[in-house]
Amino acid sequence: MHSAIHDTIATVWRLESARIVAAVARRVRDVGVAEELAQDALVAALERWPLDGLPDRPAAWLMTTALNRALDHLRHRQMADARHGDIASDLEAMEAHVVPDFSDSLDRRREDAVLGDDLLRLIFTACHPVLPPESRVALTLKLLGGLSTAEIARAYLVPEATLAQRLVRAKRTLADARVPFELPPPEQLGERLASVLEVVYLVFNEGYTATSGADWMRPALCDEALRLGRMLAELASQEAEVLGLLALMEIQASRTAARTDREGQPILLADQDRRRWDRLLIRRGLTALDRAQALGQPVGRYRLQAQIAACHARAPRAVDTDWKQIAALYAELMRVAPSPVVELNRAVAVGMAEGPAAGLAIVETLLQDKALARYHWLPAVQGDLLEKLGRHDEARAAFLQAAASAGNEREQALLRARADGPAPTGNRSTARR
Structure with missing residues (x-):
C-alpha cells in the first residue's frame, strides 16, 4: 500500500514540480529558496499521505502546502528585517489569497494563465546567460525536468557531488546577481529565448547521441527535452523558433527504435528500417513545422534543421531522399547560423547529391579548421567519401583516426568496423541524423 502511494507521489511530483517551484519562486523571488520550500512540501506528502491516504487532488495539495511554506518563509523574513517593504506587500497579498479553490472554470483559467507565466519566468531564470551553459542545463533539468541530482549526474556521467556543487553554485550566482524572477523586457526577449532554446537543444542532443559512455543514446534525456519543448510551445506558441525546435526534436525522436x-x-x-520510425511523432513534428512556417517570421536555425529532418521523414526509403534539397537547406543554414559543423553536414549532403568528390572537396577545406581538430565526425565523413571513391587505404586511416577521437564506446566500435571493410550499400552515408 505504502509503495503504491510513494509511486503516486513520485509521478505527481514529476508532473507538477516545475509549476510548484515556479509559483513559489514568484512569491519568494529566489529560485533556490523556492526549490527548498517545494521540496519541503514533497517531504510532507511522503510523511502524511501514507498515514492519511491520498488527497482528492494531490497536485493542489502539494501546491497549497508549498505556498503555505512560502507564506511562513516571508513572515520570518519580515520579522528578521522589517525594513523590506516589498516583503510586507508580498506577505499581505499571500495572506489574502494563498491559492485559489478553483470553484469555477473562470478561476481555473485565470490560475492556469498565472501558472503559465510563472513557468516561463522559471525557464528564463534557469537559462539566464549569467550562468555557464553546463549550469543552465543542470538547473533546467532539476527545476523543470523534475529529475533528481543523482539522475542528472548519471545522465551526464559526472559524480553526483560534482553535479550538486554545480547546482548550488548556479543558484547562488542567480541570487548574488539579483536576477529578477520575471520575463525579460521585449528588447532582451530574443537573446534570452535563444539561450533557453539552446539549453533544451543541448539536452536533447546529449540524449540523442551521448558524447561519452557505453550507451549510444540516453532516451530519458530526449524525453525530458521533448517535455520542455512541448511546454515552451504551449507557453510561447507565436514564436516560430520554439515551434521549429519542437518539430526538430519530435522528428528526430521518431527514429529512436x-x-x-x-x-x-x-x-x-541510411541503414535504418524506416518501418520502425514512430509515425505519430513524425506527424507531430510536421504539424509543429507547419505552424512555425505559418507565422511568417524570419527563418532560424531550428526551423531550418527541422526542414532537413522533415526531408528525411518524408522519404519512404533512403534512396528516395531529396539530397539536393537538403544540401540547399544546409547552405541556407550556413547563412543563418554558420559553423564548421553545419558545413560538415553540408559536405555530406553535397556528397550524396553531386557525388563523393564534390563532398570531399568541402571536407578537405574543413581539415584545416582548428575548431574541428578533435571532432571525430570530420575524419568519419572523410573516410566515408574516400571509401566511395575507392581510396580504401586512406579511408581506413580516416576511420581509425575518427575512432580514436570518439568519446562514446558505441561510436568507437562503429568506426572501427567501418575501418575493417567497405560500406555494404552504395547509398550509405555517415549522416547520423
Whole structure:
C-alpha cells in the first residue's frame, strides 16, 4: 500500500514540480529558496499521505502546502528585517489569497494563465546567460525536468557531488546577481529565448547521441527535452523558433527504435528500417513545422534543421531522399547560423547529391579548421567519401583516426568496423541524423 502511494507521489511530483517551484519562486523571488520550500512540501506528502491516504487532488495539495511554506518563509523574513517593504506587500497579498479553490472554470483559467507565466519566468531564470551553459542545463533539468541530482549526474556521467556543487553554485550566482524572477523586457526577449532554446537543444542532443559512455543514446534525456519543448510551445506558441525546435526534436525522436540493433550497436540513418520510425511523432513534428512556417517570421536555425529532418521523414526509403534539397537547406543554414559543423553536414549532403568528390572537396577545406581538430565526425565523413571513391587505404586511416577521437564506446566500435571493410550499400552515408 505504502509503495503504491510513494509511486503516486513520485509521478505527481514529476508532473507538477516545475509549476510548484515556479509559483513559489514568484512569491519568494529566489529560485533556490523556492526549490527548498517545494521540496519541503514533497517531504510532507511522503510523511502524511501514507498515514492519511491520498488527497482528492494531490497536485493542489502539494501546491497549497508549498505556498503555505512560502507564506511562513516571508513572515520570518519580515520579522528578521522589517525594513523590506516589498516583503510586507508580498506577505499581505499571500495572506489574502494563498491559492485559489478553483470553484469555477473562470478561476481555473485565470490560475492556469498565472501558472503559465510563472513557468516561463522559471525557464528564463534557469537559462539566464549569467550562468555557464553546463549550469543552465543542470538547473533546467532539476527545476523543470523534475529529475533528481543523482539522475542528472548519471545522465551526464559526472559524480553526483560534482553535479550538486554545480547546482548550488548556479543558484547562488542567480541570487548574488539579483536576477529578477520575471520575463525579460521585449528588447532582451530574443537573446534570452535563444539561450533557453539552446539549453533544451543541448539536452536533447546529449540524449540523442551521448558524447561519452557505453550507451549510444540516453532516451530519458530526449524525453525530458521533448517535455520542455512541448511546454515552451504551449507557453510561447507565436514564436516560430520554439515551434521549429519542437518539430526538430519530435522528428528526430521518431527514429529512436530504429537507431540501434538488439545489442545496442548504432544503425546509421541510411541503414535504418524506416518501418520502425514512430509515425505519430513524425506527424507531430510536421504539424509543429507547419505552424512555425505559418507565422511568417524570419527563418532560424531550428526551423531550418527541422526542414532537413522533415526531408528525411518524408522519404519512404533512403534512396528516395531529396539530397539536393537538403544540401540547399544546409547552405541556407550556413547563412543563418554558420559553423564548421553545419558545413560538415553540408559536405555530406553535397556528397550524396553531386557525388563523393564534390563532398570531399568541402571536407578537405574543413581539415584545416582548428575548431574541428578533435571532432571525430570530420575524419568519419572523410573516410566515408574516400571509401566511395575507392581510396580504401586512406579511408581506413580516416576511420581509425575518427575512432580514436570518439568519446562514446558505441561510436568507437562503429568506426572501427567501418575501418575493417567497405560500406555494404552504395547509398550509405555517415549522416547520423
